[in-house]
Amino acid sequence: MxxxxxxxxxxxxxxxxxxxxxxxxxxxxxxxxxxxxxxxxxxxxxxxxxxVSPVAPYTDTDTYYEGAEGKSGEALKSALHRIISGHTMLSYSEVWNALKETDADPANPNNVILLYTNESRSKNLNGGNVGDWNREHVWAKSHGDFGTSKGPGTDIHHLRPADVQVNSARGNLDFDNGGNEYAKAPGNYYDGDSWEPRDDVKGDVARMLFYMAVRYEGDDGYPDLELNDRTGNGSAPYHGKQSALLEWNRQDPVDARERKRNEIIYEKYQHNRNPFIDHPEWADDIWP
Structure with a gap:
């Protein structure tokens, strides 16, 4: 041979x-x-x-959530808290650049997508003037009075780009259904004590608040943030309305944009995940 x-x-x-x-x-x-x-x-x-094609981005979420396996209720909430705590914290100024990546417009990398309006706006128009976008605290920072220092005030799992005027109109309102449509953000409704976001991000809003209620339990120098089934919570460390949020979580499933955002935050910035993007069904297990 x-x-x-x-x-x-x-x-x-x-x-x-x-x-x-x-x-x-x-x-x-x-x-x-x-x-x-x-x-x-x-x-x-x-x-x-x-x-062979390059390996696609991969996160072994089964391993990441191993400590939560088989749990429900308060036991699940406690297990998830232990898993997602101890994340890398950004300064409030560092949040600007992080949002420019996490919320980049896939059709135009020079822009970001605004949460309540779905508008694509230049990344460079960040600031505090009319026509700018700024950093919306989906869990209103006055609900627990945590401000913008490192911790819940800079946690980009609940910080999103929003039009300055729309952000101001939402203010620190709790979330619920109903009210009058806000002219500058069609599809969003408000009244004296609540804000209803447009349908496409109702689930996003709910899952961000679920994350905050699990991540911040008052054991690391930050407020114990909790959901409740009311509106008008003011400066108390509570956010509502829980029943509406659970409904929105079911109505508006996790989409590709949410998953990508979660991955970027995990891989590049905070190195922790929003469990309710990976497992939206856990919300009903914790808050039945």
Whole structure:
């Protein structure tokens, strides 16, 4: 048998294992973060593996939430609190650049998408003037009086870009159904003690508040933030209306934009996740 003939079976084995089976390098990458996986692709190793597409972003959420497995009610809430606490905290000025990435318009990377209006606006128009966008605290910062210092005041899981005037109109209102439509943000309604966001982000709003009520339990120097089934909570560390939020969570399922945002925050900024984006069903387990 010639050397070429002896070599052919080895080439076939390499082709089959590289093309049809998961490679060792791909398995190893599941433990890397998003940036590392982007830098290490099969093409970088040369040879036959250069034919395989780069590994997609991956988070092993089963492992991440291992401590919550099989729990419900207060036990689930406590387990999730332990999992998502201790995150990397940003300064309030660092939030600007974080939001420019987490809420970037996929159709125009120079813009961000505004929460209540769905408008795409230039990233450079951030500030406090009419026509600008600013940092909306979905859990109103006066509900617990935590301000804008590191912690709940800078937690980008509940901070979103919003038009300055719309943000001002929402103020520190609780969330509920009903009221008069706000002219500058069609689809959003308000009255004396509540704000109803447009349908496409009702679930987003609910899941952000669920996160805050689990992350901040008063055991690390921050207020114990809790949901309740009322509006008009003022400066108390409560936010409502719980029954409306649970309804919105069911009506407006998690979408790709939410999932991508959660991944960016986990991989690049805070290194913790919003459990209710990964498992929206947990809201009903905790707040039946």
């Amino acid at each position: 010639t050397k070429k003939a002896r070599f052919l079976p080895l080439v076939c084995v390499l082709l089959i294992s590289g093309w049809f089976a998961p490679s060792a390098s791909a398995s190893a990458q599941t433990g890397l973060n998003l940036n590392d996986r982007a830098a290490i692709s099969p093409a970088a190793s040369g040879g036959i593996l250069s034919l």
